[in-house]
Amino acid sequence: MKYIKPTIVIIIFILIFIFLNKLLSPKYMTDLVEGNMTYEYYGEEKNHEVIFIGDCEVYANFSPMVLYEQEGIISYVRGNSQQLIWQSYYMLKETLKYETPKVVVFNVNSMRYSEPVSEAYNRLAIDKMKWSKEKVDIIKASMTEEESFLSYLIPLLRYHSRFDKLTSEDFKYLLKTKNNTYNGFLINKNVKPLENLPTKRRLANYNFSENCYEYLNKITELCKQNNIKLVLIKAPSVYPYWYDEYEEQIQKYAKENNLDYYNFKEKVQEIGIDYSADTYDGGLHLNLEGATKLSKYFSKILKEKYRLTDYREDEEISKIYNEKLERYKEAIK
Amino acid sequence: MLINILLLILSIGIYVSFGISNLIYILFSTVTTYAAARIISNKRSIEGCTNCNINYADKENKNAEIIEEVKGENYKNNQNKKNGKWILIITIAVNACILIAIKILLYGQAKLNWLSGIQIIAPLGISYYTLQVISYIVDVYKGKIEAEKNFFKYFLYVVYFPYLFIGPITRYENMKEELFKKEKIKLENIYNGVIRILWGLTKKFVIAGRVGILIGTISSDVSIYKGAYALLAMLLYSVQLYADFSGGIDIVIGGSKMLGINLKENFDSPYLSQSIKEFWRRWHIALSSWLRDYIYIPLGGNRCSKIRNKINVIITFVISGFWHGMNYLLWGLLHGLLVVYGKILKTKWKPINIIITFLLISILWSFFIWTDTLTSLQMIGSIFTNFNYVEMLSNFLNLGLNIANIVVLIISVIVLIIFDIKKEKIITKIKNYKIEGKLAIIGTLAIIVLVFGIYGIGFNVSEFIYSKF
Numbered sequence: 039m040k041y042i043k044p045t046i047v048i049i050i051f052i053l054i055f056i057f058l059n060k061l062l063s064p065k066y067m068t069d070l071v072e073g074n075m076t077y078e079y080y081g082e083e084k085n086h087e088v089i090f091i092g093d094c095e096v097y098a099n100f101s102p103m104v105l106y107e108q109e110g111i112i113s114y115v116r117g118n119s120q121q122l123i124w125q126s127y128y129m130l131k132e133t134l135k136y137e138t139p140k141v142v143v144f145n146v147n148s149m150r151y152s153e154p155v156s157e158a159y160n161r162l163a164i165d166k167m168k169w170s171k172e173k174v175d176i177i178k179a180s181m182t183e184e185e186s187f188l189s190y191l192i193p194l195l196r197y198h199s200r201f202d203k204l205t206s207e208d209f210k211y212l213l214k215t216k217n218n219t220y221n222g223f224l225i226n227k228n229v230k231p232l233e234n235l236p237t238k239r240r241l242a243n244y245n246f247s248e249n250c251y252e253y254l255n256k257i258t259e260l261c262k263q264n265n266i267k268l269v270l271i272k273a274p275s276v277y278p279y280w281y282d283e284y285e286e287q288i289q290k291y292a293k294e295n296n297l298d299y300y301n302f303k304e305k306v307q308e309i310g311i312d313y314s315a316d317t318y319d320g321g322l323h324l325n326l327e328g329a330t331k332l333s334k335y336f337s338k339i340l341k342e343k344y345r346l347t348d349y350r351e352d353e354e355i356s357k358i359y360n361e362k363l364e365r366y367k368e369a370i371k
Numbered sequence: 372m373l374i375n376i377l378l379l380i381l382s383i384g385i386y387v388s389f390g391i392s393n394l395i396y397i398l399f400s401t402v403t404t405y406a407a408a409r410i411i412s413n414k415r416s417i418e419g420c421t422n423c424n425i426n427y428a429d430k431e432n433k434n435a436e437i438i439e440e441v442k443g444e445n446y447k448n449n450q451n452k453k454n455g456k457w458i459l460i461i462t463i464a465v466n467a468c469i470l471i472a473i474k475i476l477l478y479g480q481a482k483l484n485w486l487s488g489i490q491i492i493a494p495l496g497i498s499y500y501t502l503q504v505i506s507y508i509v510d511v512y513k514g515k516i517e518a519e520k521n522f523f524k525y526f527l528y529v530v531y532f533p534y535l536f537i538g539p540i541t542r543y544e545n546m547k548e549e550l551f552k553k554e555k556i557k558l559e560n561i562y563n564g565v566i567r568i569l570w571g572l573t574k575k576f577v578i579a580g581r582v583g584i585l586i587g588t589i590s591s592d593v594s595i596y597k598g599a600y601a602l603l604a605m606l607l608y609s610v611q612l613y614a615d616f617s618g619g620i621d622i623v624i625g626g627s628k629m630l631g632i633n634l635k636e637n638f639d640s641p642y643l644s645q646s647i648k649e650f651w652r653r654w655h656i657a658l659s660s661w662l663r664d665y666i667y668i669p670l671g672g673n674r675c676s677k678i679r680n681k682i683n684v685i686i687t688f689v690i691s692g693f694w695h696g697m698n699y700l701l702w703g704l705l706h707g708l709l710v711v712y713g714k715i716l717k718t719k720w721k722p723i724n725i726i727i728t729f730l731l732i733s734i735l736w737s738f739f740i741w742t743d744t745l746t747s748l749q750m751i752g753s754i755f756t757n758f759n760y761v762e763m764l765s766n767f768l769n770l771g772l773n774i775a776n777i778v779v780l781i782i783s784v785i786v787l788i789i790f791d792i793k794k795e796k797i798i799t800k801i802k803n804y805k806i807e808g809k810l811a812i813i814g815t816l817a818i819i820v821l822v823f824g825i826y827g828i829g830f831n832v833s834e835f836i837y838s839k840f
Contacts, residue, residue: 043807051814058822157828184828198822202775 062200063165063193065211070162071218072119077166078217079116083358084137087346088113090222091126092145095273098323102221103366104333106359109341110348115222118163120155123148123253125163128176130257134264141267141344144257146288152247154182164190220366225326232313232321236279244283258295267344274302274311274332276321300339302332309335326370374630375527375551382532389495396494400466401529404504405522407462408511411455412518459512463505470501478697498694499538500529502661507543509665516544524551533626537619539637539657549632556631562809564629566801569816571621572824578787579615580825581780582607584771590740593750598757601750605733608740610784613642640791645724646717647709650732662687681711702738779823
């Protein structure tokens with residue numbers, strides 16, 4: 039009997055602690071919606087035939103809804119802002135626990151970053167990932183020097199200073215958040231034309247780091263083990279500059295490992311991208327128009343080359359996807 | 372026994388983790404004072420059997436001079452004492468010289484660009500353990516305590532990690548009992564220790580951390596932030612230093628309490644003092660009492676002419692300033708003068724005395740805010756020459772804290788003041804709480820620290836202001 043009161047007190051404080059962790063963590067609903075992308079995947083049906091992994095060059099440039107509408111491909115983009123290659127590897131590893139796609143499309147832009155870059159980007163990609171071995175590994179691989187593992191385990195340690203920045207959004211989405219993407223694709227309708235072409239700055243070293251190659255090998259190996267076709271791509275972003283030396287290394291890697299590689303930068307004309315209208319930030323990312331063009335173009339390649347199923351003919355799945363498509367069309371109006 | 376072994380291993384481990392040289396320095400001080408104390412003690416015990424009745428157990432006998440007289444009765448013993456005296460002097464000199472040299476070198480490097488290219492780093496905890504080992508050897512010499520035979524017991528006293536960064540400076544006669552008593556771990560002690568630690572963390576992270584942001588802004592540019600800003604920084608620094616230092620000591624005392632080791636209090640609501648003299652009885656008590664016992668009294672204390680007594684006080688405070696660093700000699704001197712001549716500022720109204728004392732102390736903290744003596748003096752002067760008080764008030768919200776954080780700061784400072792005024796009552800009340808009451812306090816304080824504390828990326832949690840001394 040004498041332990042009842044202390045136990046109640048302990049339980050009350052544990053609940054307060056959990057509540058505060060939830061309340062003070064950013065909800066990423068209206069501002070920085072990219073922060074909720076990782077989480078959105080968990081609410082999806084896990085039956086995708088194509089999974090995109092990579093940085094913003096995938097979630098801004100490839101629309102799974104277009105892929106479905108055009109060729110009946112069901113796909114998902116597991117991309118995040120500046121998602122580094124080791125993050126892509128662990129995201130893929132996590133994805134494979136839920137489903138085994140036929141094709142994994144990896145955007146190679148992140149090969150240029152050999153070390154963790156920014157705490158803020160880490161948070162956007164990792165914070166809302168479900169706890170698993172992959173999450174532990176992704177944190178360990180991604181942390182910058184100033185970060186601590188504990189602050190990922192207890193978000194309050196990182197976000198406690200938000201106590202004076204709480205808004206109604208923090209209460210509204212305390213328990214359940216809403217989706218801001220369409221199978222991982224983030225719509226952006228703005229137009230900011232490309233004005234200047236990037237100048238080619240000389241680098242001291244053009245070679246991708248051993249660390250990046252190690253993770254690229256891991257991705258390749260993981261796909262092989264699971265009988266998944268790995269496809270390497272380079273999105274047609276003008277910025278940051280994609281050096282010829284980079285291109286040569288990727289081509290060489292793809293050849294050596296018998297992988298398909300598509301550099302869409304070289305197919306801009308063919309795709310029909312017009313940088314004066316199809317980008318929302320002067321050439322870094324495509325806007326909705328550009329992404330639609332690129333997705334249409336790539337959907338044909340995917341369908342023809344990798345013998346994907348046309349799910350428009352699948353009664354059950356088409357019902358779900360037609361509803362999604364309707365919502366998507368509503369959103370892009 | 373087991374807990375003492377673990378504490379020793381842990382303490383050594385912590386020293387080593389900050390660099391093996393730290394362990395070498397502390398080992399040197401420990402070995403030299405241990406050996407010297409043993410030699411003095413051995414000589415005493417040989418002579419003591421036949422000639423001298425120094426009663427070690429007579430711990431109440433604080434007057435070392437009486438012991439000296441007893442010893443003085445015998446020639447042989449005088450000879451013995453003489454031998455012991457040289458050992459004492461050499462041991463103190465060697466240990467003090469290391470500390471003095473480091474203080475001078477640190478100043479020389481920072482201000483005069485000495486030894487450019489080599490970074491001088493003070494050995495961890497040297498300011499604290501040097502005073503401890505000196506107090507030990509002096510107490511053994513004076514017969515207040517018996518020399519410790521077990522080296523490891525003595526080593527644990529010196530190296531004990533909780534007072535590694537900020538003290539308090541302890542005496543072996545107190546610590547021996549606490550460190551080596553049986554039946555230390557009790558649930559009651561753990562609850563009380565945790566509460567004390569969390570209270571310390573609250574002071575450090577919620578109050579000192581917040582005030583630190585404001586002071587950081589003000590001290591970053593003396594050309595803009597002077598006059599009213601300087602006064603504000605001085606008043607705030609009083610709060611910051613007290614919250615940070617006493618908070619750190621709370622953590623040390625609380626941590627020790629959990630292990631069943633009771634350390635002496637280092638603060639006694641110091642800002643409620645009515646004079647500077649009283650302030651030094653209530654602020655950093657461990658250092659003040661060390662200076663009293665090992666500097667002021669050996670200099671002659673008050674058993675001399677009035678003039679000599681005043682000089683003794685001033686010398687003691689200048690040494691206190693030196694202990695803090697070469698930059699603080701003037702700060703020590705001014706405190707000494709205020710202790711000696713402070714009476715003239717005293718009124719018959721208690722609140723007025725408290726305010727005057729607080730203002731004086733705050734103004735003198737300038738030497739700690741701006742560290743450069745000339746800048747500090749300029750800032751003190753600017754209070755009386757730059758009347759930008761209205762501008763400061765209108766610009767208050769641009770100093771680094773928004774309104775929500777200022778509200779948190781004001782509330783927490785009010786809580787601290789109330790606690791300091793009603794300390795005895797509150798502590799007794801908490802001690803009498805049942806387990807659930809104590810758990811509720813632990814939970815509340817933990818949440819306050821976690822939510823309202825200033826910590827995280829860009830904020831170094833291990834940094835206590837007082838640790839740099």
